[in-house]
Amino acid sequence: MPEPGAAAQFDVVVVGAGIAGASLALALSGQGLAIALVEARPLAPPPLPAPLEVAAFDPRVSALTPRSRQLLDSLGAWRGIEDYRHCAYRHMTVWDAQGTGRIDFDRDEVDAPALGYIVENRAIVAALLDRVAGAADIHCHGEATLAACRREGVRTRVELADGRCLSAQLVVAADGALSTLRDLLEFRTREWDYGHRAIVASIETARGHRHTAWQRFLPSGPLALLPLPGAGERFCSIVWSIDEELADDLLGLDDAEFCRELARASEACLGAVLACSPRRHFPLRQRHAVDYVQAGAALVGDAAHTIHPLAGQGINLGLQDVAVLAEEILAGARRDVSPGQLELLRRYQRRRKGENLLMMGAMDGFKRLFEQDALPLRWLRNNGMRGVDRLPLLKHQLMRHAMGIG
Numbered sequence: 169m170p171e172p173g174a175a176a177q178f179d180v181v182v183v184g185a186g187i188a189g190a191s192l193a194l195a196l197s198g199q200g201l202a203i204a205l206v207e208a209r210p211l212a213p214p215p216l217p218a219p220l221e222v223a224a225f226d227p228r229v230s231a232l233t234p235r236s237r238q239l240l241d242s243l244g245a246w247r248g249i250e251d252y253r254h255c256a257y258r259h260m261t262v263w264d265a266q267g268t269g270r271i272d273f274d275r276d277e278v279d280a281p282a283l284g285y286i287v288e289n290r291a292i293v294a295a296l297l298d299r300v301a302g303a304a305d306i307h308c309h310g311e312a313t314l315a316a317c318r319r320e321g322v323r324t325r326v327e328l329a330d331g332r333c334l335s336a337q338l339v340v341a342a343d344g345a346l347s348t349l350r351d352l353l354e355f356r357t358r359e360w361d362y363g364h365r366a367i368v369a370s371i372e373t374a375r376g377h378r379h380t381a382w383q384r385f386l387p388s389g390p391l392a393l394l395p396l397p398g399a400g401e402r403f404c405s406i407v408w409s410i411d412e413e414l415a416d417d418l419l420g421l422d423d424a425e426f427c428r429e430l431a432r433a434s435e436a437c438l439g440a441v442l443a444c445s446p447r448r449h450f451p452l453r454q455r456h457a458v459d460y461v462q463a464g465a466a467l468v469g470d471a472a473h474t475i476h477p478l479a480g481q482g483i484n485l486g487l488q489d490v491a492v493l494a495e496e497i498l499a500g501a502r503r504d505v506s507p508g509q510l511e512l513l514r515r516y517q518r519r520r521k522g523e524n525l526l527m528m529g530a531m532d533g534f535k536r537l538f539e540q541d542a543l544p545l546r547w548l549r550n551n552g553m554r555g556v557d558r559l560p561l562l563k564h565q566l567m568r569h570a571m572g573i574g
């Protein structure tokens with residue numbers, strides 16, 4: 169035990185044990201590094217309810233790309249997800265509420281077993297924390313809040329509210345969109361409101377989802393119906409992004425009215441909506457850190473960037489941050505280079521920032537394109553979607569990119 173006030177020494181301290189932070193700790197484990205994982209909540213895997221019914225699904229789900237699945241598999245966490253539950257989607261249908269534009273994607277077009285996987289967020293976190301619990305070189309600090317963080321020579325010192333101190337060559341902020349560590353280290357961000365709120369819930373529908381992810385672009389925002397596991401393929405998770413001023417109206421409806429409104433907004437693509445879980449909602453804000461790194465510190469996942477959920481790419485980008493940062497740290501360790509060295513960290517930034525910016529720009533462009541009612545833009549949407557649908561090579565490229573395999 170270190171003296172009171174003295175800091176426990178680590179190579180890497182990861183702050184935040186969500187999907188990004190827990191994945192990073194695991195990706196670095198077993199390589200001779202001393203790792204600490206600091207999390208505000210308890211670090212025990214969250215309980216996973218067994219029943220397949222609307223109220224028992226986690227309303228927060230992620231559409232994971234095959235590439236993200238591969239990463240979780242390499243960390244030993246995919247097994248836990250498979251043992252619990254998930255739903256592979258093999259087909260995707262996207263259409264425009266204001267015209268005839270429609271595009272269909274199918275796994276056969278890219279010769280893959282699935283386009284992606286809908287997984288409840290708590291199932292991903294539980295599978296990761298289960299692996300963390302078995303890793304002797306990850307020192308867990310659960311229910312710990314940050315009090316201070318500062319550079320001390322070539323190391324970074326983290327002070328927790330309960331008086332514990334940690335010192336590391338590298339401190340990684342994986343503490344989410346409102347990252348405290350990012351603020352303590354004075355990283356700057358650029359941010360703006362999308363003017364949308366995302367309403368999420370689990371629903372039961374009259375018709376089966378056929379392992380298809382459905383997305384309808386309404387002028388007030390996109391509505392996604394994502395397939396969940398369960399008998400008759402009747403359960404879906406919804407992400408309904410909608411103008412701020414309309415969100416309160418939807419949230420104020422009783423369940424029966426909300427189900428009717430949802431069936432109408434989705435053009436009853438799955439028939440009537442029979443039941444829905446309590447709704448949760450999140451303000452949507454685009455946020456991007458100007459720099460992802462400084463000497464002795466790095467940002468990953470939502471601490472570095474938040475993005476509109478319309479293409480379900482947020483944590484997929486975060487997991488790619490994790491893979492690249494771990495790769496650079498481990499390559500550095502083989503050459504005896506400190507994980508906190510600025511040059512090493514800049515390589516991580518160079519490899520990730522461009523791709524993240526590209527995806528953020530594309531999401532912003534989509535959102536703007538579909539919310540406009542002007543005739544030329546409607547024409548562009550209708551013809552653009554039909555055109556892409558008829559160009560197999562371009563479509564193939566788009567699909568591979570969205571699946572993280574392009």
Ligand SMILES: Cc1cc2nc3c(=O)[nH]c(=O)nc-3n(C[C@H](O)[C@H](O)[C@H](O)COP(=O)(O)OP(=O)(O)OC[C@H]3O[C@@H](n4cnc5c(N)ncnc54)[C@H](O)[C@@H]3O)c2cc1C
Nearest residue numbers: 184186187188208230231343344469470480481482483484
């Ligand atoms: C409605 C909606 C739908 C989405 N759908 C998708 C999708 O389909 N696919 C996809 O890829 N992405 C999706 N996303 C984005 C995805 O949810 C996020 O990108 C992802 O959860 C971010 O993970 P993270 O680990 O970076 O951060 P978080 O999940 O926010 O985890 C941060 C962790 O840090 C902890 N923490 C916070 N502050 C502190 C502190 N001071 N000290 C210690 N610990 C702290 C928290 O308790 C938490 O455990 C969606 C987002 C929204 C809002």
